[in-house]
Amino acid sequence: MKSLRKIITRSILLTAAIALLLVAINMAFTTNWMFKYSGSQPLKYAIADISDGLSSVDGTYTLNAAATTMMEEQYAWAMLISRDGQVIWDKNLPGDIPRHYTLTDVASFSRWYLNDYPVSVWEHPDGLLVLGDPKNSIWKYNITSTEDTIAHVPGLMTGFLILNVLSALVLALFLGLWLYHKLKPLYNGITALPKKEPLSLPTGGVTGEVSRILNETSVILSQQEQQLAHRDQARTEWIAGVSHDIRTPLSMVMGYASELESNSSLPATEQNQARIIRQQSQRIKSLISDLNLASKLEYHAQPMELARVSPAALIRGVAVDFINDGLPEPYSLSVDVPEEANGPILLCDQALIRRALTNLIDNSIRHNPRGCAIKLSVTKSTDGLVLKVSDNGKGYPPELIKNSGGLDESPLLGNHGLGLIIVRRIMKIHGGNIVFENLPQQGCATSLLFST
Known part of the structure; x- marks a missing residue:
C-alpha cells in the first residue's frame, strides 16, 4: 500500500506542477505579448523628434535625415495641418486623405482613425503634425476606468494568481484521489498474484480492461499451480517408490557380493570382482539415497529436527x-x-x-x-x-x-x-x-x- 500511496502522491504533485506550469506559461506569454506588441507602438519621444525635425525655410518645409529615418521606420505617411485646417506639408500622403480639415474633423481623428488609417498626432509650431499607419495595421480602442478600479488592479491580479494556484492544487488533489480510487483494486490484485490468491476485480470503468486481464491471469496461475503441485507430488512419490523397490534387491546383491568377497575358497580374481560389485552396489545405494533426499528437500518434504x-x-x-x-x-x-x-x-x-x-x-x-x-x-x-x-x-x-x-x-x-x-x-x-x-x-x- 505504501507503493500505491507513493504513486498517488507523485501523481498529485505532478498534476499540481503541470497546472502551476501552465499558469506560469500563460502569465509569461501574456507579459511577453504585451511587451512585444505594445513596444511596436510609436513612442511619444519619437513623434516629438519627428516634429522637431520638420522645419520651414522661406515657406518651404523640409524633414531632416534623422527625422525622415524615424518616420519611415515607424509610419507610412505624414502631413502637417496649419492652424486654419489646410495641409501645408505632406509625405507619402495617400490619395484618399483630405487636404482641408475643420476643428471637428481634427477632434474626431486625433485619437482614433482618419479614413480607417490609424493616426498619431503631435503639436508643431506651425500647426498639427499627423503621422499615419497603413489600414488594418493597428487596433486602437479607448479604455476608461476610475481611479479606484486602477488602484485595485494589483490586488485583483494577486487574487487571480492565488485563485489559479488554489484551483490547480484542488484539481491535482481531485485527480489524485480519483486515480487512487481506480488504482487501489489493481494494486491489491497485483500484490495478491505472487501469493497465489484468487482475484475477482470489478471489470467496469476506466481500469476494467486491466482488471479483466488480471482476473484471467489469476485463473491461469491457479491452474498452473495446481498442475505443478500435482506433477511435483507425482514425481516425489515416483522417486520414493522407485527408491523403495530398488533397495531390497540391491541389499541382496550387496549381501551375496560380500559373502563372495570373503570366501577364501574363491580365486583372488573372483574375490576382487565380488568386491567391485559390492562397492558399485553401495554407490548405487548412495545415489538412490541422494536422489530421494534431493527430491524431499526441493519440495520441503524432508522433516526438520x-x-x-x-x-x-x-x-x-x-x-x-x-x-x-x-x-x-x-x-x-x-x-x-x-x-x-x-x-x-x-x-x-x-x-x-x-x-x-x-x-x-x-x-x-x-x-x-x-x-x-x-x-x-x-x-x-x-x-x-x-x-x-x-x-x-x-x-x-x-x-x-x-x-x-x-x-x-x-x-x-x-x-x-x-x-x-x-x-x-x-x-x-x-x-x-x-x-x-x-x-x-x-x-x-x-x-x-x-x-x-
Missing part, C-alpha cells in the same frame, strides 16, 4: 567419522576451530548439516584423485557463523562459481552429481547461504553461512 548444536563439536565429529572409516593415503583431513568459535551454539538439523559437510568432503576426494589436504573450519562472522570446507586441489570450474548463485542448479550438477545440489538445498531450508570460491594460491573452499 532442529536442535541446539555446537558447530565445533559438529565438524570434529564429521572429521572423526571420515578418519575412522579409513581415509585413503593421498588425502589428509584437519580441523581448525579458533577459541572464540567454541562457544556459539547453532540451531539446525544436525543430521542434515553433517550430510552437507560429508558431501563437500566427498566432493574434494572425488575430484582430486591424486590427493589433497582437506580442512574443516568454523569461524564467527558479523551476523552469524561460517562452516567451511576447503582443499588445495584443482578447484571448482569457473562456470560453477559464476552461476552458483542463480536459480538454475544445473551448474552445480555437472560432473559433481547431486552432492552440491543437496548441500545448497540443505542450506536453503535452514535459511542460510552457500558460497563457492577458488582460493588464490590453490584449491577451493565452500562456505556455509548461518545467521544466528
